[in-house]
Amino acid sequence: MVLKHKLFWSVLVASLISIMAFVAPKQVKAAEQQPTYTIGTDVTFAPFEFANAKNKYVGIDIDLMKAIAKKENFKVVIKPVGFNAAVQAVEADQMDAVIAGMSITPERKKVLAMSDPYYKSGVVMAVKKDSNIKSLKDLKGKRIAVKTGTSSADYANSIKKKYGFSVVTFDDSNNVYQDVTTGNSVACFEDQPVMQYGIATGLKLKIVTKPALSGYYGIAVAKKSKAALLPKINAGIKALKADGTYDKIVAKYLGNGTIASQKKKNAATQDSDHSFIGLLKSNWGTLMGGLGETLILTIVAIITATIIGILIGLLGVVPNKFAQGTATTFIYIFRGLPLLVLALFIYTGIPSLTGTKIPAFVAGIITLTLNEGAYTAAFVKGGIGAVNVGQMEAARSLGLPWGKAMRRVILPQGIKIMIPSFINQFIITLKDTSILSVIGLLELTQTGKIIIARNMEGFKIWTMVALIYLIIITVLTWLSNWVQKKINA
Amino acid sequence: MTTTRVEMKDVHKQYGSNDVIKGVDLQVQDNEVVVLIGPSGAGKSTVLRMMNGLETTTSGEIIIDGQDIAHAGVNIDKVRKNIGMVFQHFNLFPNMSVLDNITLAPVELGMQSKADAETTGRELLETVGLSEKADAKPASLSGGQKQRVAIARALAMQPDIMLFDEPTSALDPEMVGDVLEVMRKLAKGGMTMVIVTHEMGFAREVADRVVFFGDGKILEQGTPEQIFDHPQHERLQSFLSKVMNA
Numbered sequence: 001m002v003l004k005h006k007l008f009w010s011v012l013v014a015s016l017i018s019i020m021a022f023v024a025p026k027q028v029k030a031a032e033q034q035p036t037y038t039i040g041t042d043v044t045f046a047p048f049e050f051a052n053a054k055n056k057y058v059g060i061d062i063d064l065m066k067a068i069a070k071k072e073n074f075k076v077v078i079k080p081v082g083f084n085a086a087v088q089a090v091e092a093d094q095m096d097a098v099i100a101g102m103s104i105t106p107e108r109k110k111v112l113a114m115s116d117p118y119y120k121s122g123v124v125m126a127v128k129k130d131s132n133i134k135s136l137k138d139l140k141g142k143r144i145a146v147k148t149g150t151s152s153a154d155y156a157n158s159i160k161k162k163y164g165f166s167v168v169t170f171d172d173s174n175n176v177y178q179d180v181t182t183g184n185s186v187a188c189f190e191d192q193p194v195m196q197y198g199i200a201t202g203l204k205l206k207i208v209t210k211p212a213l214s215g216y217y218g219i220a221v222a223k224k225s226k227a228a229l230l231p232k233i234n235a236g237i238k239a240l241k242a243d244g245t246y247d248k249i250v251a252k253y254l255g256n257g258t259i260a261s262q263k264k265k266n267a268a269t270q271d272s273d274h275s276f277i278g279l280l281k282s283n284w285g286t287l288m289g290g291l292g293e294t295l296i297l298t299i300v301a302i303i304t305a306t307i308i309g310i311l312i313g314l315l316g317v318v319p320n321k322f323a324q325g326t327a328t329t330f331i332y333i334f335r336g337l338p339l340l341v342l343a344l345f346i347y348t349g350i351p352s353l354t355g356t357k358i359p360a361f362v363a364g365i366i367t368l369t370l371n372e373g374a375y376t377a378a379f380v381k382g383g384i385g386a387v388n389v390g391q392m393e394a395a396r397s398l399g400l401p402w403g404k405a406m407r408r409v410i411l412p413q414g415i416k417i418m419i420p421s422f423i424n425q426f427i428i429t430l431k432d433t434s435i436l437s438v439i440g441l442l443e444l445t446q447t448g449k450i451i452i453a454r455n456m457e458g459f460k461i462w463t464m465v466a467l468i469y470l471i472i473i474t475v476l477t478w479l480s481n482w483v484q485k486k487i488n489a
Numbered sequence: 490m491t492t493t494r495v496e497m498k499d500v501h502k503q504y505g506s507n508d509v510i511k512g513v514d515l516q517v518q519d520n521e522v523v524v525l526i527g528p529s530g531a532g533k534s535t536v537l538r539m540m541n542g543l544e545t546t547t548s549g550e551i552i553i554d555g556q557d558i559a560h561a562g563v564n565i566d567k568v569r570k571n572i573g574m575v576f577q578h579f580n581l582f583p584n585m586s587v588l589d590n591i592t593l594a595p596v597e598l599g600m601q602s603k604a605d606a607e608t609t610g611r612e613l614l615e616t617v618g619l620s621e622k623a624d625a626k627p628a629s630l631s632g633g634q635k636q637r638v639a640i641a642r643a644l645a646m647q648p649d650i651m652l653f654d655e656p657t658s659a660l661d662p663e664m665v666g667d668v669l670e671v672m673r674k675l676a677k678g679g680m681t682m683v684i685v686t687h688e689m690g691f692a693r694e695v696a697d698r699v700v701f702f703g704d705g706k707i708l709e710q711g712t713p714e715q716i717f718d719h720p721q722h723e724r725l726q727s728f729l730s731k732v733m734n735a
Contacts, residue, residue, distance in 0.1 A: 394580035
């Protein structure tokens with residue numbers, strides 16, 4: 001993988017980092033003589049790092065890092081936090097190193113200390129099994145798919161004029177492959193070992209070109225750890241290559257380079273049963289973990305968004321121009337912004353401005369609070385407005401001040417009007433948590449992505465994820481209706 | 490000696506360029522019952538609602554118990570505590586029982602303890618003939634019952650002035666009598682009342698003074714005899730002939 005440093009992602013999964021910052025010193029204390037280093041890695045980059053059927057992280061990078069540590073007599077804590085997050089953490093001296101199929105580029109060398117190369121990779125082209133496209137020349141007038149920000153994407157863009165094809169980009173590798181298997185694109189470009197792994201796992205694709213644009217993967221080390229750690233890593237790589245351990249590790253995941261042998265190797269890390277039930281069984285724990293996160297996000301967001309929504313909604317009916325203007329502006333902005341944009345803006349934009357990192361969970365909650373809160377405010381305002389004006393007149397005529405009239409007379413009636421909207425909003429909030437996968441929160445949707453990155457079973461896994469959402473939404477709806485009945489009784 | 494409870498001086502109101510109230514001067518004395526009559530859109534309800542600040546004015550003075558309430562900075566809540574208001578559509582609070590409707594304001598405003606307010610509330614319900622409805626929800630009452638509760642609710646604040654905005658207009662004819670009976674009792678008891686109504690018979694019976702509105706102005710006022718038996722203004726004459734023959 002050669003995901004490039006992107007300005008857009010210039011600030012990272014700070015929650016994990018703050019946890020890391022919290023955990024790391026303890027571990028240093030725990031290790032007596034051996035120093036302990038925290039190593040970041042990606043979440044979905046098979047066969048270099050991926051969650052196996054038991055949801056433990058394995059892969060060439062993971063095994064190699066452990067072997068280096070053993071050889072050089074230090075301890076490692078490996079944190080799969082996502083590629084961008086890991087790179088950012090290392091840049092910020094929050095982690096000691098990142099091993100994540102990172103290409104050694106002049107650009108990266110400027111900001112990070114890169115180790116000696118440990119793996120040679122290159123970009124290959126893959127097509128559908130029954131495709132008659134054999135070389136780049138056959139691509140004229142056709143469309144090919146690549147993953148955003150990778151060296152494959154760079155490669156495709158650099159030659160698209162020459163060969164006369166167009167390029168479509170996806171954020172997720174699995175979507176790239178799906179675009180080819182469905183026939184929307186005729187081919188995709190991908191790092192060779194990654195493509196090989198995917199095919200061995202069951203993708204109905206074949207590789208038709210030799211690796212191009214060869215590059216080397218290296219381990220990036222943080223400035224603070226450069227003096228202590230970098231020499232050890234380089235020495236470790238050298239020693240492991242010399243004694244054959246390195247080849248063993250690579251062969252463990254890639255076989256002898258043929259797809260047939262890789263298939264065999266895959267069996268060790270893969271879900272053994274690829275039937276729907278088999279996949280459901282083997283991924284049950286992981287999916288439930290994701291569901292747990294989704295539910296926590298939903299519950300917290302429902303509470304905060306409801307509080308904010310009611311406050312802003314009330315502000316919108318206070319007989320004061322400034323208060324009403326504030327409410328209208330709040331609703332206008334946060335109802336107007338797409339949730340995805342808002343999430344990215346809060347998570348990556350705000351820290352760039354303030355210099356303070358926001359944990360992903362907090363960023364997610366803020367995002368949902370503002371967006372769902374704006375919708376809630378709009379219907380709270382509307383619900384209050386729907387109460388007959390005579391009610392306010394009667395209450396005020398008795399000498400009740402506005403606030404008391406609102407609290408005792410108008411709100412109790414308005415809330416009844418709003419209840420169906422609240423239920424609707426709760427369901428929307430649950431669904432909207434899926435968008436937070438974009439900032440790396442390990443909720444249900446992100447969990448699905450990670451599982452698919454390992455087993456390439458997009459259709460089956462998304463079906464499971466969809467069913468889980470439907471079940472939870474059914475329960476939520478049922479619960480809400482029950483509460484509504486209780487209130488109206 | 491009589492005190493002036495309400496005094497309106499050259500009151501105007503405009504909606505944009507549209508003149509709704511065109512210079513109204515009106516006084517209401519203590520213990521006086523004043524009935525405002527006139528065709529729809531003449532401005533009687535607007536003038537009535539100005540007396541407790543539900544309607545704003547464009548110019549002029551509205552002096553209630555010596556205080557001009559048409560000025561900014563007046564504590565209108567305090568003024569309203571002394572003015573009861575009864576609406577055409579009752580405006581009972583549907584989320585509370587009948588008794589809670591009555592006790593809400595005295596308790597919320599710290600005038601009475603909950604227990605005292607409930608005692609007073611039950612007495613008031615007895616006065617309006619609805620003791621058995623204390624715990625009922627407004628939705629279960631007939632229109633006439635609702636309006637009597639609304640009157641009891643206004644009276645719970647022990648106001649010196651009561652305003653009635655077409656209190657029987659939304660009622661079925663057979664319900665009107667009970668409401669008028671309650672109002673009659675109030676008038677006899679010396680309550681200062683300003684009533685907008687189309688019940689001419691009732692106006693003649695209880696009014697000390699009848700005020701005829703037309704086109705945002707007071708066109709004629711006087712005792713019921715003067716107004717009903719010897720109308721002077723041509724508009725009043727035609728109005729009365731229409732209402733009486735209806």
